[in-house]
Amino acid sequence: PARAAADPGDPILCLVVDAASSRGARTREVGEACGAGVDWLQLRDRELAGAAWLDWAESLAQSARANAPGIRIIANRRLDMALAMGADGVHLGFDAASPGDARTLMGPNALVGASTHDPSEIACLAPDEIDYVHLAPIYAPLSKPASRPELGLALLARACEGPIPVIAQGGLGPERCSAVIRAGAAGVAVTGGILAARNPADAAAGLRAALDGGR
Numbered sequence: 001p002a003r004a005a006a007d008p009g010d011p012i013l014c015l016v017v018d019a020a021s022s023r024g025a026r027t028r029e030v031g032e033a034c035g036a037g038v039d040w041l042q043l044r045d046r047e048l049a050g051a052a053w054l055d056w057a058e059s060l061a062q063s064a065r066a067n068a069p070g071i072r073i074i075a076n077r078r079l080d081m082a083l084a085m086g087a088d089g090v091h092l093g094f095d096a097a098s099p100g101d102a103r104t105l106m107g108p109n110a111l112v113g114a115s116t117h118d119p120s121e122i123a124c125l126a127p128d129e130i131d132y133v134h135l136a137p138i139y140a141p142l143s144k145p146a147s148r149p150e151l152g153l154a155l156l157a158r159a160c161e162g163p164i165p166v167i168a169q170g171g172l173g174p175e176r177c178s179a180v181i182r183a184g185a186a187g188v189a190v191t192g193g194i195l196a197a198r199n200p201a202d203a204a205a206g207l208r209a210a211l212d213g214g215r
Contacts, residue, residue: 011177011211012132012187013204014040014167016076019048019056021143021195027063033200035067037208040111042091042189044076053078058085074111082106089113091134099129113167117148119159127163134189135159137170138180143192153183160184174206178214187211 015030015038022030034041041064043057061073074089075082079097082090089111090102097105102112113132116122122133139150150170160166165186172180172188180188190207197203 010039011181011185011214012039012167013037013207013211014042014074014134014187014189015194015204016042016044016169016189016191017060017195018043018045020045021191022060023056026195027059029200030060030195031063031067033194033204034064034071036201036204038064038068038071038194038204039187040072040074040089042074042076043087044091046077053081054084057081057087061085061087072111074113079105082110089131091115099126103129116159118151119155119162122159122162122164122166125164130164132165132167132186133159134167134169136168136189138168139171139176141170141192142173142190142196153179156180156185157183160186172207174210177207177210181211181214 015033017030043060048056064071072088074091075087076091077093079090079102083105090106091113092099092102093115099112111131114130116133116135135156137148137150138156156168160183167187167189168180168185169189172190173193177188193207194200194203
């Protein structure tokens with residue numbers, strides 16, 4: 001069944017996907033996971049380009065919205081694709097457009113986010129240009145080998161003291177959701193915690209329940 005839009009005060013569950021993990025039958029599974037409790041679907045892929053990226057992204061967005069009409073679709077790094085597909089937002093990296101340019105092009109109602117790896121990086125961002133940040137890795141990632149040391153809850157809590165909402169990312173299963181929400185996170189971003197599960201929809205529902213229980 002289709003899931004209604006989340007209450008604005010609920011912790012955010014963001015599912016981050018790439019093309020390799022979401023093609024074919026996986027498109028349907030991603031859509032079902034979105035219907036089980038995902039608020040934001042972030043589309044991230046560095047291998048595809050041009051029309052291939054857009055076709056992949058639009059098929060996922062269609063599946064997600066069919067299952068969760070209130071979901072927000074975010075393009076990672078690809079400001080051009082975010083504009084082309086009418087995405088709800090764009091997530092910036094170190095090699096992407098500036099937050100100010102993204103805000104100008106996407107408009108005042110779009111989500112503009114950024115990736116960060118230390119609380120000091122968040123302090124350099126302007127709250128009037130950025131709606132949220134991802135902070136990673138809180139723990140070792142579930143979907144890929146670790147490339148950075150774990151930040152842990154103390155640094156997460158420090159990052160959450162600022163004015164920009166922080167989405168915790170990295171190694172976050174249901175058993176850790178309560179702790180990151182108590183540390184001040186506005187939500188979590190996951191890949192392997194949902195897509196590596198035997199049943200992605202059940203995994204999403206478990207994360208949703210853990211987040212709501214951790215408020």
